[in-house]
Amino acid sequence: MGEMEQLRKEADNLKDQITAARKAMQDTTLQEAAASINVVGRVQLKTRKTLRGHLAKIYAMHWSTDSKLCVSASQDGKLIVWDSITTNKVNAIPLKSSWVMTCAYAPSGNLVACGGLDNMCSIYNLKGKDGNVKVMRELAAHTGYLSCCRFLSDSEIITSSGDCTCVLWDIETGTQKTIFAGHQGDCMSLAVSPDFKFFISGACDFTAKLWDIREGTCRQTFGGHENLSRINYILDLCKLYDLRADQELITYQDSSIMCGVTSLAPSLSGRLLLAGYDDFNVNIWDTLKAERVGVLAGHDNRVSCIGVSSDGMACCTGSWDSFLKIWN
Amino acid sequence: MSNNMAKIADARKTVEQLKLEVNIERMMVSKAAADLMAYCETHAKDDPLVTPVPSSENPFREKKLFCEIL
Numbered sequence: 001m002g003e004m005e006q007l008r009k010e011a012d013n014l015k016d017q018i019t020a021a022r023k024a025m026q027d028t029t030l031q032e033a034a035a036s037i038n039v040v041g042r043v044q045l046k047t048r049k050t051l052r053g054h055l056a057k058i059y060a061m062h063w064s065t066d067s068k069l070c071v072s073a074s075q076d077g078k079l080i081v082w083d084s085i086t087t088n089k090v091n092a093i094p095l096k097s098s099w100v101m102t103c104a105y106a107p108s109g110n111l112v113a114c115g116g117l118d119n120m121c122s123i124y125n126l127k128g129k130d131g132n133v134k135v136m137r138e139l140a141a142h143t144g145y146l147s148c149c150r151f152l153s154d155s156e157i158i159t160s161s162g163d164c165t166c167v168l169w170d171i172e173t174g175t176q177k178t179i180f181a182g183h184q185g186d187c188m189s190l191a192v193s194p195d196f197k198f199f200i201s202g203a204c205d206f207t208a209k210l211w212d213i214r215e216g217t218c219r220q221t222f223g224g225h226e227n228l229s230r231i232n233y234i235l236d237l238c239k240l241y242d243l244r245a246d247q248e249l250i251t252y253q254d255s256s257i258m259c260g261v262t263s264l265a266p267s268l269s270g271r272l273l274l275a276g277y278d279d280f281n282v283n284i285w286d287t288l289k290a291e292r293v294g295v296l297a298g299h300d301n302r303v304s305c306i307g308v309s310s311d312g313m314a315c316c317t318g319s320w321d322s323f324l325k326i327w328n
Numbered sequence: 329m330s331n332n333m334a335k336i337a338d339a340r341k342t343v344e345q346l347k348l349e350v351n352i353e354r355m356m357v358s359k360a361a362a363d364l365m366a367y368c369e370t371h372a373k374d375d376p377l378v379t380p381v382p383s384s385e386n387p388f389r390e391k392k393l394f395c396e397i398l
Contacts, residue, residue, distance in 0.1 A: 007339035014346035033361035048388035244355040269371035
């Protein structure tokens with residue numbers, strides 16, 4: 001037997017062992033365990049603000065940790081920092097490349113980042129001395145599009161790329177500190193754990209991987225569905241995976257929903273899952289019962305991005321209709 | 329030839345990675361589910377989207393403005 005054949009057999013054997021180990025943990029299902037609790041009451045959120053100003057499809061948004069400011073990226077070639085309460089534009093940053101796919105706000109509030117088909121992650125300093133917002137760094141090394149980026153601090157950022165890797169960058173030096181390789185398809189999204197020790201990446205190889213940031217290693221792999229273009233730390237597409245049980249707990253689906261999910265965000269307690277869909281709506285799910293408890297209708301095109309502020313007070317949706325809406 | 333070697337190197341890496349993933353500690357679903365439910369329960373009252381706050385405490389609600397004639 002050739003070595004390749006042997007390795008393939010070994011891999012299959014190990015995969016079977018993982019499947020068996022996961023099955024051994026299934027003394028119940030989340031459905032059964034949650035049978036004793038009631039579905040959360042109907043959630044009716046209203047549009048409180050509409051952020052108008054972009055001239056083309058919005059592809060990404062991210063809240064600042066202050067729960068007031070947020071940044072959005074549009075293929076009109078602009079990053080806009082908004083005061084979500086007054087709806088004022090705090091900054092309108094023109095981009096070198098209009099093909100932007102992602103944006104991020106640093107936890108400190110000092111920096112924002114974006115990237116897309118230019119294969120780079122550009123870092124902007126919002127608090128420059130002369131008041132002008134300038135490019136601080138251009139992180140270039142990915143050989144594919146930048147699909148997502150998230151700051152760990154003002155000195156480190158993680159990016160995911162169509163080149164199948166994720167990278168931890170040193171912003172100061174503009175160099176790659178760690179390359180997270182292992183996905184067999186375009187990495188589409190990433191989410192960092194609240195303690196900044198781990199992140200999860202979702203990719204077009206139908207898997208999501210949990211990475212140890214400092215070790216640079218992949219700890220766990222979850223998989224088995226069509227395409228992972230949007231993930232969140234506790235939720236994956238429209239399935240909920242538990243990291244400690246190392247498996248899927250429940251799927252969020254409804255026979256009346258025929259379209260794809262573009263974006264997800266959990267509410268502060270995790271009890272609600274807000275998911276943006278291709279049919280221009282956001283569906284609100286009871287995370288534990290997997291029942292739909294609300295709908296946000298108001299956009300005139302696909303909801304491309306969604307985020308709940310750190311204090312849980314509001315949800316922001318961004319759409320291909322060029323508007324952002326704040327709901328609660 | 330080197331393409332084959334690259335494929336074998338990849339396959340070896342895959343096997344090594346799978347070995348790491350087999351050996352992790354796993355928790356029973358009942359415990360994981362119970363922890364999830366307990367977390368949601370504890371934090372529900374502080375979750376403004378689950379337990380709505382009064383309008384006066386909602387920064388996104390329009391505040392009534394009063395005009396002063398100076």
